Amino acid sequence: MNKKIFGCIFVFFAGLCAFADFNRFNIPDSAEIRRTKAESWFFGELGQLREKKSEIEKNAVGQEFQIRMEETDSTFAVVVAPKTLLETEIFTEKGVEKRTVDNFAGDSCGGWVLVKDSKTSKPLFLRIYFSQDSDEFVQFAPSGAKTLSDFVISGLYAAHYVPLGIPFEKLYTLSFEQIFSLTENLLPWKYADRQQGQFESKLQMIAAIRKNLERVVYCPDSCYDENGKPIFISSGKERKIDFEEIEKISGKIENPVVVDDAGFLKWICDGLVEPVTGSFLYRNPLVMPTSEENKTGKKSIISQNYYLSFSLDWCRNLAAAALSVKSHRNYLWKDSGVDVTLEPFASEVTDRGITQTAGYLKNSGYQIEKLKPLLFVLASTEPTYCYLAAIKRPLQDKKLSDSEIFAFDRCAVIFPFYDKNGRFNCVIFENGRELTFKQFAEKYKGSFIHLSRVLTENNFYLQ
Structure with missing residues (x-):
């Protein structure tokens, strides 16, 4: 292949990656990280994931994400969480000091959480946080060959069980921009439309x-x-x-x-x-x-x-x-x-x-x-x-x-x-x-x- 053409294709692809990372909602996107980690993290059974240590990876624009597994009595979750900075107070010999520490919260803006059944390792739902408020998120659940989608605000459903015509597991590697495009006419995204200066x-x-x-x-x-x-x-x-x-x-x-x-x-x-x-x-x-x-x-x-x-x-x-x-x-x-x-x-x-x-x-x-x-x-x-x-x-x-x-x-x-x-x-x-x-x-x-x-x-x- 001509080197100039190859170079143009590479630059074009890199541009697409950057666009995926910071989309029209300006949400940190872990899509390219998930594409490389899908096989080892999203399809593994509980026993296998228990042996894995958390990993920190960067997307194309340098945003850090942590991939980890969390477990409850009946479910476990694979979490892909963006890095945020958290102000905290630490007790030292000199007294209380305020420090800024790295934080990887699954429910922060850009957080991606796949929840599975502990006994069968079958997926139950996928939750994606698109807002600075963890009270707002979209959620997807498998239903045969289709996927059902929800739009949740502070515990109430603005849309519930809306059919999405793609297999559930395809969502594992989609960017937020791609998910938005698929659901733009199905979910009430107008409830998340915030423009600078409008207030x-x-x-x-x-x-x-x-x-x-x-x-x-x-x-x-x-x-x-x-x-x-x-x-x-x-x-x-x-x-x-x-x-x-x-x-x-x-x-x-x-x-x-x-x-x-x-x-x-x-x-x-x-x-x-x-x-x-x-x-x-x-x-x-x-x-x-x-x-x-x-x-x-x-x-x-x-x-x-x-x-x-x-x-x-x-x-x-x-x-x-x-x-x-x-x-x-x-x-x-x-x-x-x-x-x-x-x-x-x-x-x-x-x-x-x-x-x-x-x-x-x-x-x-x-x-x-x-x-x-x-x-x-x-x-x-x-x-x-x-x-x-x-x-x-x-x-x-x-x-x-x-x-x-x-x-x-x-x-x-x-x-x-x-x-x-x-x-x-x-x-x-x-x-x-x-x-x-x-x-x-x-x-x-x-x-x-x-x-x-x-x-x-x-x-x-x-x-």
Whole structure:
């Protein structure tokens, strides 16, 4: 063969390898390593693999991977894990020192895990981690001459048992780019689509709210009207604020914002509309009813004394008002489309196996235990939106502690996004405080969360 032609072919092949290693998702790829190690690692029986020592190999672009075997009571796994750097604390004679050590975690981005049955050494499934969050992965299982594929987010299936027309063992040596091409039209990869800069307005709003949190003073039943004057939410009447009392309790605060949790959300939405309109949102449209629930029996009696749908109405109407200002059209809630009703998951992984999962419930929202996977999806599919969260929980009244009546009596704002490293993050503000998702989920365990979407803006100013 002509040496020049051979050289061109070699360069072309090397280019393909490099492309496979860092694909459109920028995921470390172990394909060429797996091709050379397939026979000795992926087809061997348990007894043979027990005698093998872990190996470290580099792909074409120098990314290191560790190949090893892990064993449980009934299964064993062949793991091909990329190297990451882990910050750790080490105790020495001089005290605690922070050091950076090499780490080869199978569930890190680019991790590849083949799980087999310990008794038969037959493959059970192959799991590939494509995200910086180990809660997101694709999984494949053999089914005769075909392969079944899953797309999993935080324990819920966005796609389950989708047939893939290739033999399972062919996956052992495919690059991630090749797997993506095979499943592009079968699996919901849009849930993993993250682009640089798409969260800019969201991050700007988060920073502005954080900067002003120290100004927020809680006061029940309080918000500001369209002219910036403090009023009672329940009646719309003007209220007097005792600034001397605030200073005694909270210390001296420059330009305090005196609100409750509902007034806090209005203050944020006012920061979106005031730069456009020159005024804040009116109170009266925000308490207009948005649902007609069948109130019978005990619920009918209780609803005479309690506003059971308050935060649901408040959040829906706030979102519709913000949309109206943005679009220069007057939207009522029912025509605005602000409700999040997405149902991206059909089933979930539990201790009892795979079970059906409840999605959106009309005028209730989502179970808080199922909210995080939904926020993963929303961060990818709606990167420029934040969400007003109306919280529906058991009625907080000691006299009715045995009641099964739920009320929308709290609200918060949620900003889901992916950071610059591609890791999922979620910032929640409630009542002038910032919460992690874990804190929020623990605080409202057993509750329902109804989401109304609001477009984030760079032109955002908090009065």
